[in-house]
Amino acid sequence: MARPSSAAEAPEPADESYDLAEQVGFIMRQAAQRHVSIFNEIMGSDLTPTQWAVLARLYQDGGSSQNLLGRQTAMDAATIKGVVDRLLKRKLVQTKPDPEDGRRLIVELSPAGVDYTRELLPKAETVTKVTLAPLATNQRATLIALLKQLR
Amino acid sequence: MARPSSAAEAPEPADESYDLAEQVGFIMRQAAQRHVSIFNEIMGSDLTPTQWAVLARLYQDGGSSQNLLGRQTAMDAATIKGVVDRLLKRKLVQTKPDPEDGRRLIVELSPAGVDYTRELLPKAETVTKVTLAPLATNQRATLIALLKQLR
DNA sequence: GGGATATCGTTCGTATACGAACGAGGATCA
DNA sequence: TGATCCTCGTTCGTATACGAACGATATCCC
Numbered sequence A, B: 001m002a003r004p005s006s007a008a009e010a011p012e013p014a015d016e017s018y019d020l021a022e023q024v025g026f027i028m029r030q031a032a033q034r035h036v037s038i039f040n041e042i043m044g045s046d047l048t049p050t051q052w053a054v055l056a057r058l059y060q061d062g063g064s065s066q067n068l069l070g071r072q073t074a075m076d077a078a079t080i081k082g083v084v085d086r087l088l089k090r091k092l093v094q095t096k097p098d099p100e101d102g103r104r105l106i107v108e109l110s111p112a113g114v115d116y117t118r119e120l121l122p123k124a125e126t127v128t129k130v131t132l133a134p135l136a137t138n139q140r141a142t143l144i145a146l147l148k149q150l151r
Numbered sequence C: 001g002g003g004a005t006a007t008c009g010t011t012c013g014t015a016t017a018c019g020a021a022c023g024a025g026g027a028t029c030a
Numbered sequence D: 001t002g003a004t005c006c007t008c009g010t011t012c013g014t015a016t017a018c019g020a021a022c023g024a025t026a027t028c029c030c
Helices: A013-017 A024-043 A049-061 A065-072 A077-089 A109-133 A136-148 B012-016 B025-044 B050-063 B066-072 B078-091 B111-132 B137-149
Strands: A093-097 A105-109 B093-097 B104-107
Touching: A024 A049, A024 A109, A024 B025, A024 B050, A024 B093, A024 B111, A049 A065, A049 A077, A049 A093, A049 A109, A065 A093, A065 A105, A077 A093, A077 B066, A077 B078, A105 A109, A109 B025, A136 B137, B012 B025, B025 B050, B025 B078, B025 B111, B050 B066, B050 B078, B050 B104, B050 B111, B066 B078, B066 B104, B078 B093, B104 B111
Parallel strands: none
Antiparallel strands: A093 A105, B093 B104
16 A cells, blocks of 8 residues: 555645655665764774764864863763763773863873874774765765755 | 874874864764754654654555564664554554564554654654755755765 | 852663674575 | 575664753852
8 A cells, every 4th residue: 555544634735745765864864874884894893983073072172071072072961971981991081170160070082092093093084985985076075065054 | 282192103194184073974963963853843752753764654655564664764673673662652553463474573553653644744844844944945955865875 | 248040960761773692484495 | 304594573782862850060240
């Protein structure tokens, strides 16, 4: 059956035109899934995309408070806590209280974390390359520009 | 500090050019987060994007086996099970064994699920509209075409 | 000074997401 | 028929993701 009920019951014409496979959200979820799959293949299963985001951000800009770090890596306070905890357990990051603000916890890369991140940088670039491989060069810039407008 | 170590230590030139905020994966995750946020606002917090994907797929094409349904909605076997279980608990879907294949479990919309899905269709279209609102009309088709190539 | 307000980190609960392993059923082919 | 291989559904463990609530600390402003 194509429809679970007769067409005459549909009150709004909109009902006829909805196709899940054509909705941005659904397509974007699939594209994101493929990206994560590529990430896991290249980076290895011992590091997740969000964990990498934290390492890369700390490597680029140094330590920051846990909540700010979360904002910079697109995670809310509850999520960044879990990610930082797991990186702490692996001793890739370290924390210390902020002397200027008793509420804040400063998170920064450990020396081992710096080395680890630097070693992974080329692989991280490969992830982006492979993810964008199906697109022509000019299409890649277009996609990124369009996605940025949807943030 | 801009870099946790001196530039002279970097063995590969690639290290200098990596910027997390410019990687597709990171930008796509943010765009997806905004989409989910819009989804929750419009559809209400009692239904998730994946649950909606299942309802919409069943509404469009009728029942199918659980694993096939998962493939059609971009979820693996473990994930679709959880989603179907929660929809079962709300009596929006119903299941029955496949008479032709003892391994299969057929999942289909319940009568209440059909009504519920039909009522939500206009809102689901609004979700897509609002998600794409920042883009010009011709850009929307471009984005979708590019994302489809990344699946 | 001190009360209202905001931010920070934490915890809980729920829902994807998926790898891995498992047993039951089905298909293929010698 | 029987051995082999594949698919299906299930379960477990781990990791995001985020709303909600909480106490502790800062800040604002009267």
